[in-house]
Amino acid sequence: xxxxxxxxxxxxxxxxxxxSEVIDGAELxxxxxxxxxxxxxxxxxxxxxxxxxxxxxxxxxxxxxxLQASREMIGLDGHEEHAGEIQFRQYRTTNLVDxxxxxxxxxxxxxxxxxxxxxxxxxxxxxxxxxxxxxxxxNGSDAGCDAEITMTAKGAAGGSSGFPEGGLPYSKVNVGKxxxxxGLAVATHVITHELGHCIGFRHTDYYNxxxxxxAGGNEGDAGVGAIHIAGTPTTAALDGSVMNSCFNxxxxxxxxxxxxxxxxxxx
Numbered sequence: 224x225x226x227x228x229x230x231x232x233x234x235x236x237x238x239x240x241x242x243s244e245v246i247d248g249a250e251l252x253x254x255x256x257x258x259x260x261x262x263x264x265x266x267x268x269x270x271x272x273x274x275x276x277x278x279x280x281x282x283x284x285x286x287x288x289x290l291q292a293s294r295e296m297i298g299l300d301g302h303e304e305h306a307g308e309i310q311f312r313q314y315r316t317t318n319l320v321d322x323x324x325x326x327x328x329x330x331x332x333x334x335x336x337x338x339x340x341x342x343x344x345x346x347x348x349x350x351x352x353x354x355x356x357x358x359x360x361x362n363g364s365d366a367g368c369d370a371e372i373t374m375t376a377k378g379a380a381g382g383s384s385g386f387p388e389g390g391l392p393y394s395k396v397n398v399g400k401x402x403x404x405x406g407l408a409v410a411t412h413v414i415t416h417e418l419g420h421c422i423g424f425r426h427t428d429y430y431n432x433x434x435x436x437x438a439g440g441n442e443g444d445a446g447v448g449a450i451h452i453a454g455t456p457t458t459a460a461l462d463g464s465v466m467n468s469c470f471n472x473x474x475x476x477x478x479x480x481x482x483x484x485x486x487x488x489x490x
Contacts, residue, residue: 254290255280260457261293263430264314264449313455313466313485314425317448320356320370320490321390328361328368329418333375337403341410341476342374348415348478354490358418372421374414376400381470384417386447393421411476412465419466423489425449426468427481428459435459435467442468452485 258280262272273281280288320327331342346358356369365371370391378399385393396417402410425442426432429449432439442449451457459467462474465482478486 251278256457258288258290258293260451262288264444264451313427313452313464313481314429314449315452315485315489316386316423316425317450318387319390319423320387320392322355324356324369324391326367326369327356327358327392328365328371329358330363330365330371330373331360332362334398337407337410338376338398338400338414341403341407341414344407344411344476345414345418348411348476349418352483352486354486356422356490370394372396372418374398380405380413382413382417384420386420387423396421405470405472408476409470409472409474412470412474415465415476415478416470424466424485427464427466428468431459432468435461435471436469439468452488454484454488455481 255274255278259272259274262280263269275281280293329342329346331339334342343360346360349358359368361368361371371394372392373395375395375397376399377397378401380399380402382396382398382402384396387393396414398410398413398417402413425447428434429442431441456463461467462471463481464479465476466485
């Protein structure tokens with residue numbers, strides 16, 4: 224969403240009960256855009272958000288929202304104090320994998336053929352990066368694992384998984400058997416995508432699934448948050464991310480530049 228109005232004043236005081244923030248005019252539009260992005264991530268409809276002539280962001284027609292207040296709405300209380308730990312501004316959930324998790328084992332014993340090869344390639348997508356955790360394929364054993372994700376293969380093309388809980392990645396991923404019919408690249412894409420959810424990534428186009436799916440609306444907060452990751456685009460594009468809601472026959476299974484930015488920002 225673009226800001227509805229650009230403010231031309233030199234400096235503005237944004238205020239709410241008990242706090243004030245002085246923003247230089249050169250920074251105001253950037254700050255307001257972040258506030259608007261945060262409000263959208265928090266579930267407010269675009270129609271309820273506006274930027275007044277005095278440069279303040281208002282929601283619901285009468286409530287002024289400051290930058291810090293907008294950050295708190297999406298679970299980033301004390302953002303400045305922890306900027307070196309978790310950056311925001313791709314999309315993530317409020318839950319991430321704990322930094323103490325060094326080895327995530329992927330039990331791929333149920334996979335064979337194209338899906339098995341695709342799993343190896345998907346794991347390599349993560350292990351080729353210098354992340355805070357390593358992914359290791361196993362066949363039922365969890366020895367030496369800090370966390371384990373079990374793969375299953377059933378149903379139609381596509382996949383399903385979940386989001387981290389208690390500092391651990393989500394423990395189950397299902398990939399439809401017929402995903403293999405689309406070829407190795409697409410199967411790699413689907414598995415990489417589902418593992419992405421397991422470590423906390425939301426759909427890049429969660430706010431408008433039609434971008435990658437051709438139809439569908441806003442997934443909303445979904446009870447897990449939709450926090451914009453620092454340095455990534457504020458809008459999604461077809462084939463712009465492995466974490467887009469839907470794959471297509473041209474999906475490559477390879478990270479895009481914004482995917483890599485998001486991974487490095489979080490892990």
